Amino acid sequence: MTPTPTPTPTPAPARTALPPGVTLSRATAEDVPAMAVADGRAFGFHYEDQDVADLRPVVDPERFVLARDGSAQEVAAQAGDPAAGIVGIAGSFDFAVTLPGGGPLPAAGVTWVSVAVTHRRRGILRAMLDDLHRGYAAAGTPLAVLNASEGGIYGRFGYGVATTDRAVEVDRRRAVLRPGVPDPGGVRYAGVEEAGRHAPEVHRRWCAVQPGAVSRSDDWWSYALLDRPHQRRGASARFHLLHDDGYAAYRMDQGTCRVVDFFAATEQAHLALWRVLLALDLVTTVAVDALPADDPLPWLLTDPRAVSTTGLSDALWARVLDPAAVLGARRYAVDVDAVLQVHDPDGYADGRFRLRGGPDGAECTRTDDTPDLHLDVPALGALAFGGTRLRTLVRAGRAEVAGRAELPTPAGAGAPVEGALDVALRPEREPCAGTRF
Numbered sequence: 001m002t003p004t005p006t007p008t009p010t011p012a013p014a015r016t017a018l019p020p021g022v023t024l025s026r027a028t029a030e031d032v033p034a035m036a037v038a039d040g041r042a043f044g045f046h047y048e049d050q051d052v053a054d055l056r057p058v059v060d061p062e063r064f065v066l067a068r069d070g071s072a073q074e075v076a077a078q079a080g081d082p083a084a085g086i087v088g089i090a091g092s093f094d095f096a097v098t099l100p101g102g103g104p105l106p107a108a109g110v111t112w113v114s115v116a117v118t119h120r121r122r123g124i125l126r127a128m129l130d131d132l133h134r135g136y137a138a139a140g141t142p143l144a145v146l147n148a149s150e151g152g153i154y155g156r157f158g159y160g161v162a163t164t165d166r167a168v169e170v171d172r173r174r175a176v177l178r179p180g181v182p183d184p185g186g187v188r189y190a191g192v193e194e195a196g197r198h199a200p201e202v203h204r205r206w207c208a209v210q211p212g213a214v215s216r217s218d219d220w221w222s223y224a225l226l227d228r229p230h231q232r233r234g235a236s237a238r239f240h241l242l243h244d245d246g247y248a249a250y251r252m253d254q255g256t257c258r259v260v261d262f263f264a265a266t267e268q269a270h271l272a273l274w275r276v277l278l279a280l281d282l283v284t285t286v287a288v289d290a291l292p293a294d295d296p297l298p299w300l301l302t303d304p305r306a307v308s309t310t311g312l313s314d315a316l317w318a319r320v321l322d323p324a325a326v327l328g329a330r331r332y333a334v335d336v337d338a339v340l341q342v343h344d345p346d347g348y349a350d351g352r353f354r355l356r357g358g359p360d361g362a363e364c365t366r367t368d369d370t371p372d373l374h375l376d377v378p379a380l381g382a383l384a385f386g387g388t389r390l391r392t393l394v395r396a397g398r399a400e401v402a403g404r405a406e407l408p409t410p411a412g413a414g415a416p417v418e419g420a421l422d423v424a425l426r427p428e429r430e431p432c433a434g435t436r437f
């Protein structure tokens with residue numbers, strides 16, 4: 001990685017022109033049905049009218065950019081097409097995400113990204129993302145996040161894997177809690193109305209203690225709790241379990257209990273909810289798509305192998321647009337004072353930043369001082385959440401120590417740069433998003 005001496009705060013111009021005849025515009029409410037047709041084609045399903053109506057409260061058209069092919073040939077070909085000439089869609093939800101030790105930080109949750117198969121590999125995705133990223137940067141949104149359909153797409157746009165989902169299957173009959181593990185109780189079943197009143201508030205408290213957590217608006221909860229048949233993927237409707245500090249929802253699927261939401265704001269709630277899930281007599285397997293990597297569940301059992309990991313997948317990808325805002329918003333395991341040189345070909349995050357932080361707070365500002373660490377912008381996205389160690393990124397050549405051999409420490413003695421930063425960036429818990437979008 002080559003050092004670049006001068007910070008470049010302004011975004012570089014778009015590198016890919018749109019194909020002839022294709023234009024970008026913001027969506028309007030009238031576009032939503034046609035967007036649903038285009039989105040359904042890209043992902044292989046049909047939206048019913050009810051599906052479109054259900055989505056309206058959570059899809060804000062103004063946050064979406066549409067690519068339309070207005071060439072004469074295309075307009076003639078598209079007469080009567082319910083997608084109304086839309087050949088590309090990209091948009092976002094208005095989220096907040098939790099950084100290690102920090103409060104919620106505004107983030108654009110990029111979603112609904114597709115380009116018509118008839119128009120692929122002509123630069124339409126690049127143009128749409130460029131449009132969105134410029135808009136976020138101009139609005140002061142420091143971060144964009146997404147779930148990627150394929151792992152090869154988003155690194156080139158500055159996104160790095162920030163959280164990992166661990167899918168597990170719990171062999172319920174083998175999953176015996178250790179003697180002495182308390183029984184906090186306090187779990188009750190509820191109907192959907194009560195769940196709708198309780199779950200959002202518990203989820204907000206869970207977000208406050210869980211790095212990587214993605215916020216949910218009330219409209220998001222309303223949508224999730226509609227629980228339409230297509231949301232169930234062949235399984236039962238949701239069963240709702242409430243605890244004063246927790247919420248879990250599961251579906252039954254031929255002897256398997258599929259946990260679809262699990263949010264515990266306290267350890268008591270975590271234990272109480274798991275006690276109930278593990279007591280479901282007629283269930284052979286309890287399946288969870290996204291158990292945090294450091295979830296204590298296996299340690300609560302006499303046989304930790306009752307919890308088997310069936311998959312590890314990237315979940316949240318993060319694209320830092322404003323390193324000073326992102327790094328200044330999180331907390332650090334130990335005091336740190338270092339200069340980071342971020343390399344961002346698209347310009348948004350490019351430059352040199354001095355980070356002074358510790359367990360109680362941090363500040364990060366642009367600087368001309370000599371850098372201690374060079375890193376690319378996807379690596380910064382990973383480090384912001386702390387789910388990937390700096391040492392791993394150094395081994396992969398995505399970050400490189402430079403300049404001073406040691407960083408100052410409060411005790412006076414210096415600490416090797418890589419080790420000191422590696423420790424400082426570790427989160428209090430492994431990051432976990434809790435919501436896919």
Ligand SMILES: CC(=O)SCCNC(=O)CCNC(=O)[C@H](O)C(C)(C)COP(=O)(O)OP(=O)(O)OC[C@H]1O[C@@H](n2cnc3c(N)ncnc32)[C@H](O)[C@@H]1OP(=O)(O)O
Pocket residue numbers: 042043110111112113114115116119120121122123124125126127146147148149150152153156
């Ligand atoms: C956040 C989300 O919503 S994830 C969902 C993404 N959408 C899908 O998977 C739906 C099906 N796929 C598609 O709609 C399209 O193929 C898209 C959106 C992935 C790509 O759209 P396109 O307009 O073809 O991409 P575009 O031509 O702008 O390509 C930009 C760059 O990405 C690369 N690229 C595009 N698609 C892929 C891919 N699937 N895998 C790897 N690289 C890709 C291109 O090669 C190009 O690379 P370059 O910058 O080195 O030249």
